[in-house]
Amino acid sequence: MYIVNNQLSSAKLKVLNSALDLFMEKGYFNTSIPDLVKHSGVSTGSIYHAFKDKEAIAEALMQALLEQIESEQTAIFNQYNSSWDRFYELSRWMIETAHKHPQAMQFILNARHKEFLPNLPPICSSQPFLNLRDVIQQGMDEGELIEMDLMVAAASSFGGVMRLIQLGLDNMLEQPLPNYLESITKTSWRSIAKTI
Amino acid sequence: MYIVNNQLSSAKLKVLNSALDLFMEKGYFNTSIPDLVKHSGVSTGSIYHAFKDKEAIAEALMQALLEQIESEQTAIFNQYNSSWDRFYELSRWMIETAHKHPQAMQFILNARHKEFLPNLPPICSSQPFLNLRDVIQQGMDEGELIEMDLMVAAASSFGGVMRLIQLGLDNMLEQPLPNYLESITKTSWRSIAKTI
DNA sequence: GTCTATAGTACGATAGAC
DNA sequence: GTCTATCGTACTATAGAC
Numbered sequence: 009m010y011i012v013n014n015q016l017s018s019a020k021l022k023v024l025n026s027a028l029d030l031f032m033e034k035g036y037f038n039t040s041i042p043d044l045v046k047h048s049g050v051s052t053g054s055i056y057h058a059f060k061d062k063e064a065i066a067e068a069l070m071q072a073l074l075e076q077i078e079s080e081q082t083a084i085f086n087q088y089n090s091s092w093d094r095f096y097e098l099s100r101w102m103i104e105t106a107h108k109h110p111q112a113m114q115f116i117l118n119a120r121h122k123e124f125l126p127n128l129p130p131i132c133s134s135q136p137f138l139n140l141r142d143v144i145q146q147g148m149d150e151g152e153l154i155e156m157d158l159m160v161a162a163a164s165s166f167g168g169v170m171r172l173i174q175l176g177l178d179n180m181l182e183q184p185l186p187n188y189l190e191s192i193t194k195t196s197w198r199s200i201a202k203t204i
Numbered sequence: 205m206y207i208v209n210n211q212l213s214s215a216k217l218k219v220l221n222s223a224l225d226l227f228m229e230k231g232y233f234n235t236s237i238p239d240l241v242k243h244s245g246v247s248t249g250s251i252y253h254a255f256k257d258k259e260a261i262a263e264a265l266m267q268a269l270l271e272q273i274e275s276e277q278t279a280i281f282n283q284y285n286s287s288w289d290r291f292y293e294l295s296r297w298m299i300e301t302a303h304k305h306p307q308a309m310q311f312i313l314n315a316r317h318k319e320f321l322p323n324l325p326p327i328c329s330s331q332p333f334l335n336l337r338d339v340i341q342q343g344m345d346e347g348e349l350i351e352m353d354l355m356v357a358a359a360s361s362f363g364g365v366m367r368l369i370q371l372g373l374d375n376m377l378e379q380p381l382p383n384y385l386e387s388i389t390k391t392s393w394r395s396i397a398k399t400i
Numbered sequence: 401g402t403c404t405a406t407a408g409t410a411c412g413a414t415a416g417a418c
Numbered sequence: 419g420t421c422t423a424t425c426g427t428a429c430t431a432t433a434g435a436c
Contacts, residue, residue, distance in 0.1 A: 035233075035316060035319030035320075037233035040428080040430085051402065051403050051404080052404085052431085052432095053402060053403050053432090057401065057402075058401095061430075061431075123233065123234060124231075130376065132370075132371060132376055133374075159376070160391055163365075163388065164364035167365075167367025167368065167392075168363040168364055170367060171359040171362070171366060172356065174328075175355060180326070188355075191356045192359065195356055196395055198395045199391050236411060236412085247421050248421085248423095253420075257412075
């Protein structure tokens with residue numbers, strides 16, 4: 009149960025949380041409406057009353073997840089100010105979310121949204137991903153980071169963290185993901201920091 | 205036309221190359237057998253003569269791609285010996301393949317294989333990905349790299365390169381991918397190298 | 401708003417002629 | 419080995435009672 013937005017009706021919430029579980033467990037196309045009915049306890053008729061069609065479920069799920077992520081990122085930006093602190097805390101949040109809600113992080117990082125939401129712009133142009141880039145830009149402006157192409161710097165720093173999360177989600181790590189927080193943030197940051 | 209394995213019959217090759225194009229353009233589940241018939245020019249009957257079912261097409265495609273990648277990696281390993289040279293040349297090969305055959309690289313890096321090949325082990329446990337890790341292990345053994353957890357080091361170095369390739373495949377870069385080769389390899393390597 | 405029952409369709413896979 | 423024609427099925431989505 010990751011999505012808790014109370015603006016949504018109970019039926020919608022149940023369906024969205026079931027959709028998150030099932031889409032990540034079996035994939036969007038392997039999840040039928042009858043599967044959602046069984047898992048959520050909401051009937052076919054009520055699902056189609058709440059959502060126009062199956063694609064609209066995926067759209068609403070994506071929107072709910074991105075909204076939740078943005079609000080958690082905003083809390084971090086309000087509490088931490090330096091480029092490094094923000095990088096570290098954003099990485100910490102991603103790693104802990106991947107640990108506690110693997111489906112949610114998988115849906116954001118890994119899902120081929122284009123396959124079932126063909127009109128959605130790529131996820132890396134969404135606000136939460138732009139925020140990551142802004143942290144790197146800030147570090148360059150403040151002279152803490154080496155001057156280089158912004159995309160290269162963002163890929164090298166956050167890319168390292170995201171790759172490790174990916175490996176964790178694929179069960180390729182010996183220890184639980186949060187154990188790697190210190191070493192992966194320190195290492196990835198080293199690739200772009202002036203003083204190390 | 206990326207797959208050119210001449211051990212395979214002409215019909216199989218046609219179907220596999222069409223499958224690569226269509227699976228990456230529209231996704232596995234949005235590609236019907238009639239779509240493959242139209243795109244490849246091979247009839248339904250012949251497709252089912254060459255492959256047991258639709259899933260077997262995806263399996264054969266994966267196997268052909270991994271074989272091709274392994275042989276190109278082996279050539280690099282035979283020609284270059286130092287850890288850095290191998291890291292650089294493997295990165296160069298990935299970036300140029302992503303540039304010339306985006307579907308092939310997308311299929312390897314990005315596809316949610318689990319959705320249509322549920323029995324396949326995760327791609328990051330395949331030989332080509334293990335080879336990447338070995339290059340990092342070699343660098344540590346030879347004292348060129350900082351001693352640290354191997355997975356962290358591999359994620360931080362190759363993760364940066366892969367993340368940039370991902371951004372390139374999603375059209376988020378201003379310049380063509382190969383233009384970034386020097387800067388991304390230098391930057392990502394810096395995260396784990398002793399002398400920088 | 402919630403449900404059951406069902407219509408309509410598109411797909412994967414097969415049969416069987418050449 | 420290649421083809422066309424078609425079967426059976428499982429799905430999305432709707433209709434209509436409560």
